[in-house]
Amino acid sequence: DTAVSQTPKYLVTQMGNDKSIKCEQNLGHDTMYWYKQDSKKFLKIMFSYNNKELIINETVPNRFSPKSPDKAHLNLHINSLELGDSAVYFCASSALQGNGYTFGSGTRLTVV
Amino acid sequence: QKEVEQNSGPLSVPEGAIASLNCTYSDRGSQSFFWYRQYSGKSPELIMSIYSNGDKEDGRFTAQLNKASQYVSLLIRDSQPSDSATYLCAVNRGTDKLIFGTGTRLQVFP
Numbered sequence: 200d201t202a203v204s205q206t207p208k209y210l211v212t213q214m215g216n217d218k219s220i221k222c223e224q225n226l227g228h229d230t231m232y233w234y235k236q237d238s239k240k241f242l243k244i245m246f247s248y249n250n251k252e253l254i255i256n257e258t259v260p261n262r263f264s265p266k267s268p269d270k271a272h273l274n275l276h277i278n279s280l281e282l283g284d285s286a287v288y289f290c291a292s293s294a295l296q297g298n299g300y301t302f303g304s305g306t307r308l309t310v311v
Numbered sequence: 312q313k314e315v316e317q318n319s320g321p322l323s324v325p326e327g328a329i330a331s332l333n334c335t336y337s338d339r340g341s342q343s344f345f346w347y348r349q350y351s352g353k354s355p356e357l358i359m360s361i362y363s364n365g366d367k368e369d370g371r372f373t374a375q376l377n378k379a380s381q382y383v384s385l386l387i388r389d390s391q392p393s394d395s396a397t398y399l400c401a402v403n404r405g406t407d408k409l410i411f412g413t414g415t416r417l418q419v420f421p
Contacts, residue, residue: 230407240397242355242411255408289354299345299401300409302354 202226205290205303212280213311220275220306222290229293230254231273232300233265236287248273280310312337315402317412324419330387332415334400337381344376345409346385347399355399359385390419 203224212218224231232255233245247255248267262278273290287307291300316335324330332346343362347355361367361374361383373386383402387394397414404410 232408239413240349240399241413242399244408244410247407249407255406293407298343299347299357299360300355301357305354 203290203292203301203303205288205306207306208304209307209309211309211311214280214282216280217276217278218280218308219277220288220290220308222273222275222303224271224290224292224301224303226292226294226301228301229270229295231267231270232291232293233273233275234289234291234302236289236305238286242289246273246275277308280308282310284308285310313412314338314410315400315412317398317400317415319413320416321418322415324390324417326390326392326419326421328390328419330390330394330417330419332385332387332398332400332417334383334385334412335381336383336400336402336410338402338404339378339381340404341378341381341402342405343403344374344383345401345403346372346374346383347401347411348394349397349399349414351396387417390417392419392421395419 230249246265250270251267287305290303346359349355359374361376371388375384399414400412401409
């Protein structure tokens with residue numbers, strides 16, 4: 200059983216398109232996150248939700264909009280995709296503040 | 312100054328040797344510390360967590376924390392080629408997010 204699952208695994212799209220990435224966790228965790236990993240492997244937090252409530256919103260362009268319909272799901276919608284959005288996007292979850300995360304398998308987004 | 316700093320490597324060690332990976336952090340209020348292993352093309356996997364000063368051992372892995380020096384390290388004993396990966400240090404400052412270093416690439420050669 201996959202603990203944190205993301206879809207799709209790969210996404211290739213043209214500039215200007217709108218796309219969504221979905222994440223689901225079956226660990227019963229209260230907190231979920233979106234991280235972006237760039238080509239130099241740097242992982243940077245984008246958003247965090249705790250039990251459907253947005254608690255962290257880092258300096259991210261407004262084109263990125265997260266949504267959490269329930270505490271087991273966290274989606275990321277991206278409008279007007281740009282070349283610089285190309286990266287691997289990881290979903291993660293944690294049980295308690297200060298605990299380590301469990302990461303999903305990642306979505307490799309390529310904007311052409 | 313980056314919040315979490317690691318030497319990018321690669322750190323090359325022979326099979327059977329001890330690999331020593333280091334990490335420094337800038338925020339003295341940091342409370343919990345983690346080491347993740349990330350194989351190429353895969354997601355980060357939590358291998359060690361440490362919350363108080365001193366050493367914590369788990370199998371071949373030992374995490375060391377020195378809050379006074381703002382320093383965390385990971386020792387891998389009896390290194391194996393399968394340990395070749397990027398090791399990410401992560402720090403929690405008491406907020407609900409982890410700050411990651413850029414990782415150290417470890418290469419274990421037979």
